[in-house]
Amino acid sequence: MTETLKSTLANAQKLLEATSDSPQLDAEILLGKVLQANRAALYANPEQLITDSQIDKFEQLLAQRFSGKPVAYLTGLREFWSLELKVTPDVLIPRPETELLVELSLMHIPESDDCKVLDLGCGSGAIAIAIATERPSCKLTATDTSLTALSIARENADKLCPKRIQFINGSWFAPLKGELFNFIISNPPYVSSQQPQLTDPELEHEPPQALYSGADGLDDLRQLVTEAPDYLMNNGYLLLEHGFDQADTMTELLRQAGFVNIKTHHDLAGLPRVTEAQHP
Ligand code: GLN
Numbered sequence: 001m002t003e004t005l006k007s008t009l010a011n012a013q014k015l016l017e018a019t020s021d022s023p024q025l026d027a028e029i030l031l032g033k034v035l036q037a038n039r040a041a042l043y044a045n046p047e048q049l050i051t052d053s054q055i056d057k058f059e060q061l062l063a064q065r066f067s068g069k070p071v072a073y074l075t076g077l078r079e080f081w082s083l084e085l086k087v088t089p090d091v092l093i094p095r096p097e098t099e100l101l102v103e104l105s106l107m108h109i110p111e112s113d114d115c116k117v118l119d120l121g122c123g124s125g126a127i128a129i130a131i132a133t134e135r136p137s138c139k140l141t142a143t144d145t146s147l148t149a150l151s152i153a154r155e156n157a158d159k160l161c162p163k164r165i166q167f168i169n170g171s172w173f174a175p176l177k178g179e180l181f182n183f184i185i186s187n188p189p190y191v192s193s194q195q196p197q198l199t200d201p202e203l204e205h206e207p208p209q210a211l212y213s214g215a216d217g218l219d220d221l222r223q224l225v226t227e228a229p230d231y232l233m234n235n236g237y238l239l240l241e242h243g244f245d246q247a248d249t250m251t252e253l254l255r256q257a258g259f260v261n262i263k264t265h266h267d268l269a270g271l272p273r274v275t276e277a278q279h280p
Contacts, residue, residue: 003055005031006046012062019066026071030061033075070202081130085156090148092210094126097267098187101241101274102130104265105185108237108276109135115182116141118231120172120224123210125153125165127185132161140165143175146209172220173227180233186224187241192217217243225253232279239276247272 003011009027016023028039034057035042035050050058061074072078072093078085080094081102087093105127109115114137119128122142132140142165144150150167157165168175191203193212203211213220221242228238238259242250247264254262259277267273 003050004046005035005042005048005050008050008055008058009042012058015062016065019068026065029071029075030065031058033061034058068201069205073205078124080124080126081133083126083129083133083160085124085126085129085160086152087124088148088152089205090146090207091124091152092187092206094124097269097271097273098126098241099130100265100267101185101187101239102127102134104274104276105131105183105237105239106134108239109138109183111135112137114139116180116233117183117185118176118181119143120184120186121145121188121210121220122153122167123149123187125156127187128153128165129157129160131185132157132164141168141176141179141181142166143168143170143172145169145171146207149207149210172223173231176231179231180236181231182233182236183239184224184228184232184236185239188220188224189213190217190221190241190243190246218246218249221246221250222253225250225257225259229257229259229279234279236279237276238279239274241274242272244271244273247275250275 009031012027013023016026020026028042032039032042034054064074070093072087073089076086078087078093081099116139117131119142122128122144128140128142147169150169154167189211190213191211194215251262254277260280261278264272264275
């Protein structure tokens, strides 16, 4: 049977409704990958015929999508802060809510100062790269405990902001002894390891070390808050992403660690998502 772009998209969209919150978008992105065309191009030629081998490839991608594999891992790409990042199952897929963390950081990081900015647990490099593109004079360091994640972050940085970020392998502050920063930013794992079944099934495809952090999800955040004062200059800022139900605990932990000007900000879904605090 001869399929057109339009009929192929419509059939796929219907089938994806059972698996995905965004069946139309998923169908467009996956067919776009097979045809090496962007989404606008798909709509420019709706009656274009699709070859059998293109249908085969598309069906293979759809089968993986039906099994819950995220679209970003099928295409190997994800847009964040209008930047196209390479992603693989070795890194967390950058989320729209993490753009809030970037936005708040940029509100504090001066435009024309060579201040030092640290992104802890950089994954694909999304946060550090977004900041590098917006603040040409700041000095960026990004760390990750996973060497495979670091190599992907480096690849992204080489393409999007060459020579701007120093990448270091290691867990949280361990490789940074004696260093001081003006800004420390992190989107650490913060999901409770006891309730993975309550969260999105797509999380099963992402690296668990980027998602889960102890029984209450706060193990890594606690460590970051406790150790950050030793690595912050006077008046430096700590900005942390956290779970929607962790803002009160975060505020208390930051207060106990001596931070001031503690403020929680809400993401686009209206959930408390980022808490910032200043080191006196
Ligand atoms: N925001 C992610 C989620 O969807 C969690 C990411 C993280 O733990 N940093 O659950």
